[in-house]
Amino acid sequence: MGTVGSGTFNVLQGNGAEITRRTGAEVKVAQVAQRRANPACDMGTTAITDDIFAVATNPEIDVVVELIGGYEPAKELVLTAIRNGKHVVTANKALIAVHGNEIFAEAAKHKVTVAYEAAVAGGIPIIKSVREGLAANQVNWLAGIINGTGNFILTEMRDKGRDFADVLKEAQELGYAEADPTFDVEGIDAAHKLTILSSLAFGIPLQFDACFTEGISKVSQEDVANAEALGYRIKHLGISRRTDKGVELRVHPTLIPEKRLIANVHGVMNAVLVDGDAVGPTMYYGAGAGAEPTASAVVADIVDVVRGLQVSPLGYESMSDMPVLPMEDVETAYYLRMMVTEKPGVLAKVTKILGDGGISIEAIQQQEHHSAQVPVIILTQTVREGQMNAAIAAIEDLVEVSGQVTRIRVENLDG
Amino acid sequence: MGTVGSGTFNVLQGNGAEITRRTGAEVKVAQVAQRRANPACDMGTTAITDDIFAVATNPEIDVVVELIGGYEPAKELVLTAIRNGKHVVTANKALIAVHGNEIFAEAAKHKVTVAYEAAVAGGIPIIKSVREGLAANQVNWLAGIINGTGNFILTEMRDKGRDFADVLKEAQELGYAEADPTFDVEGIDAAHKLTILSSLAFGIPLQFDACFTEGISKVSQEDVANAEALGYRIKHLGISRRTDKGVELRVHPTLIPEKRLIANVHGVMNAVLVDGDAVGPTMYYGAGAGAEPTASAVVADIVDVVRGLQVSPLGYESMSDMPVLPMEDVETAYYLRMMVTEKPGVLAKVTKILGDGGISIEAIQQQEHHSAQVPVIILTQTVREGQMNAAIAAIEDLVEVSGQVTRIRVENLDG
Structure with missing residues (x-):
């Protein structure tokens, strides 16, 4: 019963009537498993246990809500709940991102739902x-x-x-x-x-x-x-x-x-x-x-279970083997910033390296500076990251360039 | 087969493989009812009829997609489909807004879904x-x-x-x-x-x-x-x-x-x-x-049906009898613009009317103008619309105010 646990409890209590109006059913917190009491959360007469696995095997429980976070014991709790035929709702992004494939396979085997709306972007559905x-x-x-x-x-x-x-x-x-x-x-x-x-x-x-x-x-x-x-x-x-x-x-x-x-x-x-x-x-x-925005997503998942809305967790019945592209094969534009010695020919050397590497320049700016080293800013057009890596290495090798080249990727996000 | 009809047909065809991968099922256009052929849409060997009610009674059809628009014959088509045990997907906002209560009741009676994601805000879910x-x-x-x-x-x-x-x-x-x-x-x-x-x-x-x-x-x-x-x-x-x-x-x-x-x-x-x-x-x-964004919502509704995701159309099992507030009882802030004769005491008269009406002024601005009539702009604090109506009537009665007062409501949208 940390921040999100208390938030979830409070939303279920506070909006219980609205949830019942929406679902036609009453969602009851049957049992809370917590290691330490949270004084911020008044749980009234709710049954409490300090054995977190008790909720995963309790025959009166239909849905286990995992709000522990981290890999263990969250993973074991979730798998135990699944193997006991319980639906699982979790806000645990690390668990899903790292162990989701295994957890979803186990859920499919036991024909239960694993819902995790709260794991990404809090209350946004x-x-x-x-x-x-x-x-x-x-x-x-x-x-x-x-x-x-x-x-x-x-x-x-x-x-x-x-x-x-x-x-x-x-x-x-x-x-x-x-x-x-x-x-x-x-x-x-x-x-x-x-x-x-x-x-x-x-x-x-x-x-x-x-x-x-x-x-x-x-x-x-x-x-x-x-x-x-x-x-x-x-x-x-x-x-x-x-x-x-x-x-x-x-x-x-x-x-x-x-x-x-x-x-x-x-x-x-x-x-x-x-x-x-x-x-x-x-x-x-x-x-x-935040407690309540995250709880909004957790409780929405519970409502989905109550309404009988079950979709396979990733929304696909058959998965693609499309590979994840290695970063060096990603194509994007770049913002580069470097400190160069202010003397003739430096920019020519830098732009030649870029040109030789197949990198087109969108904009270049040499900024005013009160020292022998001046910052140069370059915006490039889209190019493969591997080409940019090579170009940056070559630029950093120039004696006129001091320190590392700062590189920030640029995305237009227009489709 | 107008704009959205063609768009829906094209999305179902173009993304058929993706939809099958998502649902594990094939969504097949069993029959198209159209009054006139749409040369922009190549329907291949799809069965076509010019009797729109044919699709509502065709025993091979599970889902009827209504993309006619307007009240009739759309309403009759939808009700006929429901009475024949078909799920209905529609993009028809006028139909749902005006006849939705009746249509949803009929759907509940026949235990079918009426889905209308495309009726509001096109492709946005x-x-x-x-x-x-x-x-x-x-x-x-x-x-x-x-x-x-x-x-x-x-x-x-x-x-x-x-x-x-x-x-x-x-x-x-x-x-x-x-x-x-x-x-x-x-x-x-x-x-x-x-x-x-x-x-x-x-x-x-x-x-x-x-x-x-x-x-x-x-x-x-x-x-x-x-x-x-x-x-x-x-x-x-x-x-x-x-x-x-x-x-x-x-x-x-x-x-x-x-x-x-x-x-x-x-x-x-x-x-x-x-x-x-x-x-x-x-x-x-x-x-x-637009054809394809709207089709995105229409086809999402079809996918929901294929996935067996059925929620009551408005998402409530029991409705509230909370009344709709008459506009005169709505509370909001206002922007007012009026043309006044530029002479001493006019603003005092206007602000007195507002003050007597219980309306606080947030900002007031008399703009420069090259004539005897000058525009005055007022931003008010939140007040009941009925009070504002009375104040505007009184202001318009002033001999120094010519024509009507322009009134635009102001909302802060901060919670």
Whole structure:
């Protein structure tokens, strides 16, 4: 009974009458398993146990709601519940992204549902929208702001000119970021969610290990300001796209045109843009975290079970063996920033390397600077990541270029 | 086989393999009923009839898809199909908004589904999102841009400083607006859709006749520019809100803060903002019309039937008798524009009428003008519409005020 557990309990109690009006049935919390009591949650006369496996075997229970988080004992609890013929509702993105294939197979064997709407983008019904609402489509691509902490940090960096470390500290004080912020700021949380979205969109098995993951911890105030000046915003996106060669699966900071609706999703809010071949671009927006928004999704899954709405968890009866594309084969545009010695011929060397590598330049800008080293900003056209890797290595080898080249991918998100 | 009919046929054919992969079943067009052949749609060897009732009685057909539009013969076709035990999928908002209660009752009697995702906001899965995705919530309010033609016109008026009549003519040439644009520009189409959304959100019977409906045909370029200068945009919204006294149900031009995400939904795109008590604000965005986006929703409904996903059409097993609030009891803020004779004491008279009527002024602006008549702009705080009606009547009675007072409602949309 942590944050989401208490939220779920409270929503079930507070909106019990509305849920009964919707479903014609009463949803009753039969038993709560908790290690420690949560003083914030008044559970009245609800039966409580400290043996978490008790709920998985309790014959009076139809649906087990797993809100522990992490891999174990969540995985064992879920599998035990399934093997005891119970439907499972979970908000556990890490569990689904990493062990979902095994869990879903077990659920199919026992003819029960595993529902996990709350695992991606909190209260936004994105799982249902992709799996059912867009079921007529071949999805072309999707791109989402699916980590509220990261979006809060990038929003503050842009709005107030603050630095990453400074905003992260505030986010931790506000409770938006964990004491160990690695999962959020290094993109692992977003990669869990993107892995799930990608499988839902394309009908491929969950392949978390194949997800390219780059966080926002290296995004500098300078890059945020440069993006702004170029008409872009930097957002931390999870992107998955169907190509002839495979499915792209990548989480990284991304420059997107400021006029895109998703570029205007601020603070801790989440949004997922899904482009289907029939419907075109659609977007789903809302709170990606928090007790009650997450509970909204958990309880919606319970209501689905009560209503007898059962779809295979990823929405496909037969899976595709389309491979996940290696990152070096992904094609995207780039923003590059490098510090060069201000002398004639340097730009010629840099642009020659790009040209020789088959990389077209969209824009180039040498910024004013009060030292011998000046920043050069380059926007490229779309090129294969492998070609860009080679070009960046060659540029970094130039004696006139100091330090590393900063590279942020650029996506137009227009279809 | 008009626009949406051909689109649906094409999506079913083009994405047939994907749909089979998703459902494990093959969806076959068993028969097409059409009055006239559509040369744009190659139906191959599909059985065709010109007797539309043939599909409603054909024993080989499980699902009848009604894409005729309008009340009759669509209503008779749908009822005949239901009475013959067929599930019905329809994109017909007018039919559902006006005859939905009767049709849903008949469907319940015959234990078949009536699905109508395409009736509201085209390809956006908004019906499913409200009915299922947000089922844990008591919805507080919803507000939608649910007529693409109207949003295209308002977007052009703002972006290019053009007049209503001028843009309407272009919209007609582009095929965005009908030769008779009444349904779109006078808000009737939006009122159909809002009626449906309101019943889904609050579990009240469909009450199209109770919907307050004001179109955009009287929105002037001057008001669009004034709104912009005040930090607002004018959008044609359908708004439904739960209050202690009843449910608001109203379609009208609305000033909304420009920083709201929905204020940045441009052109023919649609978006619906739904605020639930657990989830908070969520938004759903996409194409609200067009052959393939609408077909995306029609085919999603078919897939639901194939998957055996049956929910009562409005998502409630027991309906509420909460009344629809008369417009004069609705509380909102207002933008007022009036032409007054420029002489001392006029503003005092106007503000006295407002004050005596219990109306607080948020901002007042007397604009410069090169004539004896000057425009005065007033933003008020929230007040009951009945009080505002009385105040406007009194202001119009002043000899110093010429013509009518322009009144556009203002909504903050922040929860």
